[in-house]
Amino acid sequence: SDDSSSGSNEDTIKLGVLEDRSGDFALVGIQKSHAVELAVEEINENGGLLGKQIEIIAPDTQSDDKRFQEMARKLILEDEVDVIMGAFSSASREAIRPIMEQNKMLYFYNNQYEGGVASKYTFPTGAVPEHQVMTVMEYMIDNYGSNIYTIAADYNFGQITADWVRVAAEDLGGEIVGEEFIPLGESQFNSSINKIQKAKPDFLVVLLTGEKQSSFYEQWNTSGIKDLPMATTINMAQQYEHIRTEAPALANMHVAAPFMEELDTPEAEAFVEKFREKFPDDDYVGMEAEAQYTGVYLWAKAVEQAGTTDVDAVIEELESGLSYDAPSGTVSIDPKSHHAIKDIYLFHADDEHNVSNIFKWEQVEPYWLHEEKGIDLTKDSPNEQYTPID
Amino acid sequence: MDSFSFLILAAIGLAIIFGMMGVINLAHGEFIMLGAYITTLLSLAGVPIPLAIMLGALGVGCFGFIVDKLIIRHLYGRPLDSVVATWGISLIMGQGMLIIMGPSLQGLSTPLGSFTVGDINYSTYRLVLGIIACLLLVILYWVFMHTKFGLRSRATMQNEEIARSLGTNTSRMYTSTFVIGSMFAGLTGGLYSFTMSIGPTFGSGFLMESFVTVIVGGANPLIGTVMAGGTLGVVHSGLSYVFGTFIGRVGLLVAAILFIRLWPTGFSGLIEKKLIRVKRYNG
Amino acid sequence: MLKNMNAEKSIMMLLCITLLIFPLIGSAYDVLNMSYFLSTVFLSISLWLIWGLTGIFSFGQTAFFGVGGYAYAMISMNFDNPNMTILALILAMVIAWGLAFLLGYFMFYGGVNDVFVGLITLCVTLVMATFLAQSAGSQWKIGDVLLGGDNGINNIPPIAFKLGSIELSLYGNSLYYFIIITMIIIYLLFKKMQIGKLGYSFIAVRENRERSQLLGYNIPFLQTLAFSFGGMLAAFSGVLYVTWGGYIAPSAMDISAAALPVVLVAAAGRKNISAVMIFTVLYYFLSQKLSVSGSEYALVILGVILILVILVVPQGIVVTLFNFFDRIFFKKRRRNVNGTTTDSKQAGNF
Amino acid sequence: MIVRDVSIHVEKGKVISIIGRNGVGKSTLMKGIMGLLPTKTGKVIFDGVDISHASTYERARLGIGYVPQGHGVFPNLTVEENIRMGEAINIKKENNKYEMIYHYFPRIKERLSQKAGTLSGGERAQLSIGRALIGQPELLILDEPSEGIQPNIIQSIGEIINQINKDLGLTVLLVEQHIGLIKTLANTCYAMDKGSIVGEHAADELSSEMIQKYLSV
């Protein structure tokens, strides 16, 4: 199966994409698919890569983990692609990651997630808790007080991120006054809302995800505490709840993220404009679209520098501290963890769901794997996912 | 209360279609979703809320009529095949909606504001939902238990051939029952569209709850459903409040399992036994 | 010889031969992919056994699929010894059998039947899925292996033997042959069972429980028996799946995963094991092809196909094909054993 | 082909009976008349109207009452609801004959709120006949109505039908094995064998030899 990387004698370079364009995760999956199309179109129009055109091979993974496995194998063994990008949910990433490792396939996971994946072949270029949790918590505790209530989705992402919230609270002098985990797919929040009201926190950390759980906001809006500040790492930036829900449900919400459609830097505005021009029907251009777009360019740059699509060579280039001026600002690869170093903004939504970036942290590093777990992927790869409370 | 109305409203359309016709409608969630879409789109277009909800229900009723004429009609008396067909319908509806309307729709605010008891706010609309749930059950109970239509429809479902030879237009009974069931699913969608975010998988949040409620309810789709909704609602909201949503959900499922084990015919079986006793001693 | 032949037999024989020589004609990827399709067939067979043959409407076969997968992962990963994987396989099946037995005992000796069994099995499945989804924390581990929450467990080792210097790891072709040969054995066993005493006992349970009691059948026992072995087969399917993919997650047990086997078995014509097997492979093949196309209409097309299958060929498409070939090549009106007669398929109840 | 080439003529106000061994096609013929089974060729003419293509419920509403063999009842409806189902064929006439039914079948009246599925065999039979009578049909099709009914009630069924036949001009098509009942009720008797009519006699002519001939195995 090693010949997947020796595609140099073919006339195109093959980019495998595994995104959910139907099923539960289509909301983000479609954005991410479009982002790849946009990036590849641009690269191809500018003469392609190593003089060849990039060909996208993109089956629909239908929000189904089994499908991810089938399709990953197909891309590697049958289509012999040169790189694979994709997966939205952590579960689908974990479903295909071993396959990538087995087959020595270069894999980009361009998606915000709970952090901790340390693997030679995997490049998680999206935002991680170091980018999002530490930053937003710092801002919230400084500005609103130290009593924190967390409501999170009851699975890996929610639990691990909530752990990060706890770690951040400890570091920053906050106190967790309440914490609840909600099973995925739950859409009724009234008893949770009652509990939050009773606990009277200074601010609320919302780590809910998925279409069902976004119902929280409307329900919070009618019976919750009207002007309690909220913080999150995913909502708005990823699944544009502020657009999908009528104002003022997300009033006074804060999210730390590298990108939102509303980001007012010239690079971001140009990106959104290009995106909208190609896909005028899309509802939103969120942080994952930007991350995916950036991921493609990071890879392309590495291939260009390596002069080949050979996986080891490309990884070497990526580990050289490669960087790219993305719509969200400069993004570079941290060689030791394969995660990205990026600029982070604090976005805030007002009563009318107008979003503005009110604060910026520059070049935030994904330090945790290296500092806490001693990982250095340039030397040795454990192929594992670490969590903060191991 | 909240949990009660959710379980009842989730179950009501299914209760009619499954309880009366024996058709396990795996597209029940998608019917609810369709109702939510119609209601939301109409409201966004400025139609007053109550009217939008009604039109949503009617729209899904019409859709149910078409589905019945095209597909379900051929599957009367073949409940297993209807599992396959309604699964197909649910795939088509879910993905069809995604293709037509995109992955999301702007949601709407909950009307009617809120009121405060102690230091906790409650949404007034939720209270209204509870009242509507009760009202609907009364109406349905009356329709199915005390009108000629109800009698004929129940008879048709039990023995189609004899009902036919006694002068009942049985295919119309099937169709109307299916349409009424669809309408109620649509109504549920419309009612909840103001409290939830809207997307093609809107309905799947109702699916588990509706099946559990209907089946724990047992053979009598109406009385059984009320009782099951009531009991499970108390278990669910009690556990959720004290131990959190996870335990609440698991508790709901475990309660359903234990209940069925203790009363293998569901709630209606239990009630019927009691009723016979009472009637005999009184008369 | 020809007198005893019919379409079903000849098609199944043909298929067996084709599948046995398939690795010679297909690419490595094709073989791997086919192994996946075939591993799911055991799940369908398990539902055929308990639903098609015995009339127990289980909506939760995926629970045992999951139990098999998780148990295999736990056991094989706790021992870092390839030979232990065989033990893991056996134990996984035994555990699933035991759990299914307990659940079956709990239900059938309590008089739970029909759609109520469907509800309980579904609830059990969802409880498991909900529980496992939230088991991401490090407190949730068995031995050294984390349950892994919604992300599941990966890097699960394949089944392997190691005897002195001989080392065989079931992967690629060897996994394929392992699957196909066990499948043929199980198929033949069930075919034989079906026309024997046990088979007819199960059928009696399916057709009319009240009446069968009067003929001396111990209904709860037979139900529990079928259910527990069904659970074991589902677990076998689960083990094969995890050794194929090295991965298992709670989504293998969610409500749509739970519904799929029911839909497949019903659409195939639930009383005929050959039909169930063939249809399962066809369905997986088709749905994968549609998914590969990446078309947004894939699921719509799949839905339309299912509806058409049910409307146009109410007996199940494969059974209809068998009948068709029987008429053309064997000049006989098909009289299958066990009530899969030409003119009846549906039992009104579950 | 189970029934072929059958022509029977049922005159208004008469009681016609059909006899024949098990499995010769009597019930099949009745189902054909009710439209419960499709007929390949031939016509069903009721009251001068060709109803061969009418659906079952339309035939019923023209005034055909049907008591199926085995007395199908709606098991989960109460006895009272079962009887009310019989009203459906009565679209023109207003008052339904509840009192009459209760009078003839007192047991039914005692059990109005019991689920029909738990009735005894004979009670079920009585319910099924009562249900057919409630809608005051013009033609009553009875498929072995005496089956499972106690002797003295068979007699009263005979009386009831005679009564209604006289009072209201009810026409009856009776499939029976109970010769006594045939003799008291029927004007004409057809014998059936292997799907065809093989004999036609006035009921009072029926003799043991004839019965021997048509009914022997």
Next chain:
Amino acid sequence: MELQPTQNKQVTSNHEKILELKNLTIDFGGLRAVNNVNLTVNRGELRGLIGPNGAGKSTIFKLIMGIHSPTAGQVILKENDITKTSTWQRARLGIGIKMQIPGVFGELTGYENIRIAAQNYVVPNEIDEEINRLAKLVGIEHLLEHEVNNLSHGQQQWLEIAMTLSSKPELLLLDEPVAGMGPEETAFTAEIVQRLNKNGVSIIFIDHDMEFVRKISERVTVLHQGATFAEGSIAEIESNQEVIEIYLGSDVYEGA
């Protein structure tokens, strides 16, 4: 009075009791369907059970088989109390029953029906032979390959009798075996029943066809409103004025 128990014992030694019902009672809600019934059937007896519709006859059969469990009283089979034994075990203990409502497996063929009924009692390699024998006995050998739903009512009745016989019961319960049969078939059934009885099978049957009852039965028990109303030879019963009143009615139909 004191001596009665001993007398009874003597009877027992002469005629072994196969079935004994003691104070059997069952309530459905407030309805007492069977009321304190005592009934003894000796080995080799052929007993008729008659009575008005709803008298509780079929319910007694169901109590004997354990389909319902009694509110009070006992069922004793061959001196063993089987009141708490489960239905299928009672069947294995040698009771065969033909229920009032045909209990055939409608979606299976005649062959499969008899096979299912027989296989618990017949060794595997004799089973086909046995099936053919039984089918011939009741005259449905030409229908073995047909789906049972397509058989006529009477044919199903025959099939059910064949199924019941296949278990080679010691005690046979027949609930209205000739309902829906013509005179000729009735006579034939009577013959079969008598032959079985001669071969040592104890039989209790229920029927409303008095000709049939008269033909085969020595002793008849009349049940009324759940309780034993009269018991005696068929002649005694038929001349019992009360029985005529509640059940038999005038004799207008006799002699047909």
